[in-house]
Amino acid sequence: xxxxxxxxxxxxxxxxxxxxxxxxxxxxxxxxxxxxxxxxxxxxxxxxxxxxxxxxxxxxxxxxxxxxxxxxxxxxxxxxxxxxxxxxxxxxxxxxxxxxxxxxxxxxxxxxxxxxxxxxxxxxxxxxxxxxxxxxxxxxxxxxxxxxxxxxxxxxxxxxxxxxxxxxxxxxxxxxxxxxxxxxxxxxxxxxxxxxxxxxxxxxxxxxxxxxxxxxxxxxxxxxxxxxxxxxxxxxxxxxxxxxxxxxxxxxxxxxxxxxxxxxxxxxxxxxxxxxxxxxxxxxxxxxxxxxxxxxxxxxxxxxxxxxxxxxxxxxxxxxxxxxxxxxxxxxxxxxxx
Amino acid sequence: xxxxxxxxxxxxxxxxxxxxxxxxxxxxxxxxxxxxxxxxxxxxxxxxxxxxxxxxxxxxxxxxxxxxxxxxxxxxxxxxxxxxxxxxxxxxxxxxxxxxxxxxxxxxxxxxxxxxxxxxxxxxxxxxxxxxxxxxxxxxxxxxxxxxxxxxxxxxxxxxxxxxxxxxxxxxxxxxxxxxxxxxxxxxxxxxxxxxxxxxxxxxxxxxxxxxxxxxxxxxxxxxxxxxxxxxxxxxxxxxxxxxxxxxxxxxxxxxxxxxxxxxxxxxxxxxxxxxxxxxxxxxxxxxxxxxxxxxxxxxxxxxxxxxxxxxxxxxxxxxxxxxxxxxxxxxxxxxxx
Numbered sequence: 287x288x289x290x291x292x293x294x295x296x297x298x299x300x301x302x303x304x305x306x307x308x309x310x311x312x313x314x315x316x317x318x319x320x321x322x323x324x325x326x327x328x329x330x331x332x333x334x335x336x337x338x339x340x341x342x343x344x345x346x347x348x349x350x351x352x353x354x355x356x357x358x359x360x361x362x363x364x365x366x367x368x369x370x371x372x373x374x375x376x377x378x379x380x381x382x383x384x385x386x387x388x389x390x391x392x393x394x395x396x397x398x399x400x401x402x403x404x405x406x407x408x409x410x411x412x413x414x415x416x417x418x419x420x421x422x423x424x425x426x427x428x429x430x431x432x433x434x435x436x437x438x439x440x441x442x443x444x445x446x447x448x449x450x451x452x453x454x455x456x457x458x459x460x461x462x463x464x465x466x467x468x469x470x471x472x473x474x475x476x477x478x479x480x481x482x483x484x485x486x487x488x489x490x491x492x493x494x495x496x497x498x499x500x501x502x503x504x505x506x507x508x509x510x511x512x513x514x515x516x517x518x519x520x521x522x523x524x525x526x527x528x529x530x531x532x533x534x535x536x537x538x539x540x541x542x543x544x545x546x547x548x549x550x551x552x553x554x555x556x557x558x559x560x561x562x563x564x565x566x567x568x569x570x571x572x573x574x575x576x577x578x579x580x581x582x583x584x585x586x587x588x589x590x591x592x593x594x595x596x597x598x599x600x601x602x603x604x605x606x607x608x609x610x611x612x613x614x615x616x617x618x619x620x621x622x623x624x
Numbered sequence: 625x626x627x628x629x630x631x632x633x634x635x636x637x638x639x640x641x642x643x644x645x646x647x648x649x650x651x652x653x654x655x656x657x658x659x660x661x662x663x664x665x666x667x668x669x670x671x672x673x674x675x676x677x678x679x680x681x682x683x684x685x686x687x688x689x690x691x692x693x694x695x696x697x698x699x700x701x702x703x704x705x706x707x708x709x710x711x712x713x714x715x716x717x718x719x720x721x722x723x724x725x726x727x728x729x730x731x732x733x734x735x736x737x738x739x740x741x742x743x744x745x746x747x748x749x750x751x752x753x754x755x756x757x758x759x760x761x762x763x764x765x766x767x768x769x770x771x772x773x774x775x776x777x778x779x780x781x782x783x784x785x786x787x788x789x790x791x792x793x794x795x796x797x798x799x800x801x802x803x804x805x806x807x808x809x810x811x812x813x814x815x816x817x818x819x820x821x822x823x824x825x826x827x828x829x830x831x832x833x834x835x836x837x838x839x840x841x842x843x844x845x846x847x848x849x850x851x852x853x854x855x856x857x858x859x860x861x862x863x864x865x866x867x868x869x870x871x872x873x874x875x876x877x878x879x880x881x882x883x884x885x886x887x888x889x890x891x892x893x894x895x896x897x898x899x900x901x902x903x904x905x906x907x908x909x910x911x912x913x914x915x916x917x918x919x920x921x922x923x924x925x926x927x928x929x930x931x932x933x934x935x936x937x938x939x940x941x942x943x944x945x946x947x948x949x950x951x952x953x954x955x956x957x958x959x960x961x962x
Binding site for chain 1 (some may be wrong): 867
C-alpha cells in the first residue's frame, strides 16, 4: 500500500511546535498508511518526540529555523524568509515529495506560500479560503458541519468565480461529508432570486442552470447556523466579516456564562448541573473543536488549521488532508469544471 | 409647552393593532408632552382603547383600513394601496401634522413610504436603515447598545455615502446615548488602514480626516459584540447579512437551551437555578428587548420598530422618536454636513 504523505508546517500556530509534533505522533497510531514530514526546528521537534509513543517510521523531519509569526505581514515575510517552515512545506508538495500541506500558522502567509509554490487547478481563476462551521443540522447529515467559501482570500468576486467556488465546495463536501449531491446556497440579503447586486442575480441564474450543482437558492444570514445547505458561497469580504461576527457572538456568550458563574452561588450549582447541556452549546458554537478547512483551487490539498489548534485539532487536520487525497478531491474539482 | 406629535402606523407588525394601541396608551401615562396619532382601523383601535387607562386627550385616530403585510412586495404594495396606514402616517409628517413616524410593519414598505412622502436632508445622497444591537459595552457607556448602519436600505455604497452614514450615526448616537463624541468604526475584513477594497481604503482616510467624526479605525466582525465603538458604518449588503447572522446564532443558542431543558431532569433543576444568569444572556443577545432604530437621512425622524414588537417595545420606539425630536437629531445631521 502506497503511503499518503503530509507536509506539516510544525512551527506555525499558537501552540507550535508542541501541538504539531504530538498531533502527528498520535496520528501514526491511528492511520498506518499516512506519513508526516514535520517541517521545523529539528532540535525542538526531536525533544518533544522523545516522550511520545508512536510509529517513528511514519515520521520524518525537514529542518528549518525560519518561521512566520501571526503578526508578520504575509507579503513581506514570504519574501524575506525563503526558508520559512510554511514555504518549505508547500515546496515539498510542489516537488511531489508530499501529497498535501497542513498549517495552523499565519493564514495570509499560508495562502501566499501555496500560491507561490503550487499551481492552481486549470480553469480556476481564484483560490478560496474555506471555513467549516457547526450548524443545527436541519438536513440531518452524519456530521453537522457546513462549508463556507470564500472567507477572505479575495475581497470581491464575479459570477464566474462564485460558480467555481460552488463547484469546488461541492467536490469537497461530497468527499468529506459523504453526501451525494451537497446542497449549495448563495449568501444574499434576501431569498428571492432578484435580490442583491447584478453579480449575485447573475450568479443565482448560473448556479441554477449548472447541472453539476445542486442549488438550493439564496440563503440569508439567519439561515447559516440552521444547516439547511451543505455549502455556502460568497465573496471573501462578506464571508470573512460574517464568520468573525458569528465567532464574536460565541465569545460573548462564553464570557457572559463565566461572569454568571463568578457572581452567584446558586448559579454555580445550576451551571454544574447543566454542564452536559452547556457542553452541547459549547460544541455547537465553538470553532476550536474542529480541525481544519481547505484552501480550495490549488492542484494539491492545502489544509488550514485554526491558529489555536491543540494536538487533537492538528491530528484531525491531518486526517482531513488524508481523506481529501484518498477521495481525489482535486481530481473531482477538475472533472466538474469540464 | 408644545406637544411633540408621533404618527404611529398602528396596523403594521406581528402584534398589530393590539401592541400599538396598548403601547401608545401606556406612553400617555409616562410622557405628558407627547401626542400619538394612531393610524389604522378606527373600530379595532377604539375597541382596544376601551379597556385601557390612559390620557385620552393625548391620543387621536386617523382611520384607514388599508394595510401592508410582511409578505407584500413593498414596491407593488405602495402603488396599489395609497391609503395604507404606513403611507398615511408618513403623510402626516410630510404635511407637518406630526413630527415623526413610527412603524413596526414591512421594512421595505416603510422605507419606500418615507421616501415617497418625506424629503431627504439636503446633502444626503442615500438614506440608511440602522440597527441598534446589544454589546458587552467595553466602552462602559450608560446603555450597552451600539448603532450599525446601513443594514439593508442600499446594497453598495461609495465613500461619500459611507462618510454621510458616519455623520448621521454620530448625530443620532450623541443624542440618544448622551455621548459627546461617539466613536465610529468602519466594518472591514482587517484592522489595518490598507485593508479592503478601494472604496473602504478611501473611506478610512476620509473618516480620519473629518473633524466632525471621532474615528476609531476599522473594526472586524469579532469586534462588533464587544462594544468598542458607538457607531458601525458599512454598506447595506454587509450590514444586513452580518446582523441576520448574529441574530441567527442567538436563535440557535435559545433552541439548544430549550432542547437541553426538555431532555434531562438534572438540567431542568440547573436551568431553574440559572434563570437569573440566563436572563442576562438572553438580554445580551435578544433583539426583541429593544424598541426601535431610525431610518436616517430623511428630514424628519422615522423609527422602525422590530416586527415582533410587543406593547413595551412600541412604547419604547415612540420614546426614541420623542427623544430624537427633543434633541434635534435631523438638525444636527444638517449642521454636521456643512
